[in-house]
Amino acid sequence: MSSKIKRNVLKSMIIGVLAYMGALGVPQPAQAEYADVVINNYADAAGMRPAVFPHWFHRIRFRCKVCHADLGFAFKAGGNKITMAKIIDGKFCGACHNGEISWSVENCAMCHSGNPGTPTHFHGSTVQRLIAPAYKPLKATDTKK
Amino acid sequence: MTQAMNQRSQKILPAWGWWHVVAFVACFTFALPGNAADIDAAPAAQSSEPGITAVWSRGLHFQTEGEVVPLAEDGIHDPDNDAVHLLQEPYESMADFPRDSQGIIDWVQTLRQGLIDPRMSLNGDDIMYPVDFDIIFKNTGSMPHVRFPHQQHTEWLTCANCHPLIFIPQKGGNPISMSAIIQGEYCGVCHGKVAFPPTMNCGRCHSVPNQANLRR
Numbered sequence: 001m002s003s004k005i006k007r008n009v010l011k012s013m014i015i016g017v018l019a020y021m022g023a024l025g026v027p028q029p030a031q032a033e034y035a036d037v038v039i040n041n042y043a044d045a046a047g048m049r050p051a052v053f054p055h056w057f058h059r060i061r062f063r064c065k066v067c068h069a070d071l072g073f074a075f076k077a078g079g080n081k082i083t084m085a086k087i088i089d090g091k092f093c094g095a096c097h098n099g100e101i102s103w104s105v106e107n108c109a110m111c112h113s114g115n116p117g118t119p120t121h122f123h124g125s126t127v128q129r130l131i132a133p134a135y136k137p138l139k140a141t142d143t144k145k
Numbered sequence: 146m147t148q149a150m151n152q153r154s155q156k157i158l159p160a161w162g163w164w165h166v167v168a169f170v171a172c173f174t175f176a177l178p179g180n181a182a183d184i185d186a187a188p189a190a191q192s193s194e195p196g197i198t199a200v201w202s203r204g205l206h207f208q209t210e211g212e213v214v215p216l217a218e219d220g221i222h223d224p225d226n227d228a229v230h231l232l233q234e235p236y237e238s239m240a241d242f243p244r245d246s247q248g249i250i251d252w253v254q255t256l257r258q259g260l261i262d263p264r265m266s267l268n269g270d271d272i273m274y275p276v277d278f279d280i281i282f283k284n285t286g287s288m289p290h291v292r293f294p295h296q297q298h299t300e301w302l303t304c305a306n307c308h309p310l311i312f313i314p315q316k317g318g319n320p321i322s323m324s325a326i327i328q329g330e331y332c333g334v335c336h337g338k339v340a341f342p343p344t345m346n347c348g349r350c351h352s353v354p355n356q357a358n359l360r361r
Contacts, residue, residue: 034235034239034250035338035339036221038221049223049226052221052222054232054235055339056235056238056239056250057233057235057238059252059263059301059339060238060239060261060263061261061263061264062263062264063263063264063265063273063300063301063302064301064302064306064339065265065273065301065302065303065306066264066265066266066267068302068306069302069303069305069306070266070267071267075306075334075335095267096267101267101268107228109226109227109228110228110231110232112226113222113223113226113228113229113232114221114222114223115220115221115222115223116223118221122338123221125329125337125338126327126329126333126336126337126338126342126343126344127327127328127329127333127337127338130327130344
């Protein structure tokens with residue numbers, strides 16, 4: 001390695017280590033796992049915990065295509081305006097969580113497992129972490145289903 | 146930003162020039178309230194750090210090898226919810242899944258090795274229609290060119306997931322750039338959210354040798 005590269009590597013390592021130590025000093029909760037989506041357009045307001053959708057768990061069982069083409073989930077956290085009425089009607093989560101393909105809708109706490117107050121977001125995504133939290137809460141007028 | 150990435154990244158991996166940028170952004174984000182600090186900026190800090198295996202130091206959308214965080218402590222699940230203990234722990238479930246060179250789960254291999262057999266329709270009575278052709282993106286500066294493999298994608302996704310909303314199905318028809326990807330457009334619609342992230346593992350996309358490289 002040329003000395004210039006060595007210097008650069010050293011420099012990045014120092015920056016890296018500093019950033020790392022700096023970050024350890026900031027109280028930082030450990031965070032969720034493998035592409036979890038927190039969905040909280042309405043839940044908090046309705047006194048339920050936000051719903052947490054784990055991608056890793058579902059992609060072991062279904063191809064992306066099943067949800068994102070056949071069932072029509074748009075590629076947007078919170079963008080599908082999911083409500084319990086729609087779920088019970090067999091749409092979105094309810095296409096599977098109906099007691100046939102998967103356990104039924106009575107198991108409220110399995111889906112509504114989020115920390116109260118957690119906004120709708122795609123957990124740990126590059127966008128959310130490097131750019132800006134890209135999710136605005138739906139406007140009150142959107143709440144009318 | 147582009148400039149910084151072009152200068153030095155391809156020879157010395159992991160791309161140090163890139164990490165300068167990320168480290169800077171990271172330090173910047175520390176100051177912003179409510180924004181999880183970005184520690185993947187630290188190339189020197191690997192998860193093998195002794196004594197902190199139970200701390201998920203990075204807070205990414207995946208955990209790299211050796212990081213173990215129970216759901217109840219992951220920051221988004223409510224530990225007071227009894228059902229949290231009924232949910233499957235990801236690191237147990239995926240313990241023997243293959244990982245790529247950065248320690249991220251390699252779903253392509255997981256699928257191909259038959260460790261999982263995800264259904265292709267709701268009832269499992271349909272099949273996928275994978276197509277096998279690659280698109281090579283050459284506008285990569287001094288980075289190796291990008292191979293986009295249709296095969297691996299269409300084992301998971303159908304054409305309509307990408308065409309025409311994310312990509313016009315025409316070679317060269319989309320103004321893709323690295324910064325757009327990191328902002329969640331084009332490849333970044335999935336990569337950095339559900340699929341492996343654009344900020345690590347450059348070589349998984351930038352996998353085709355580039356003349357500009359060879360000349361150095």
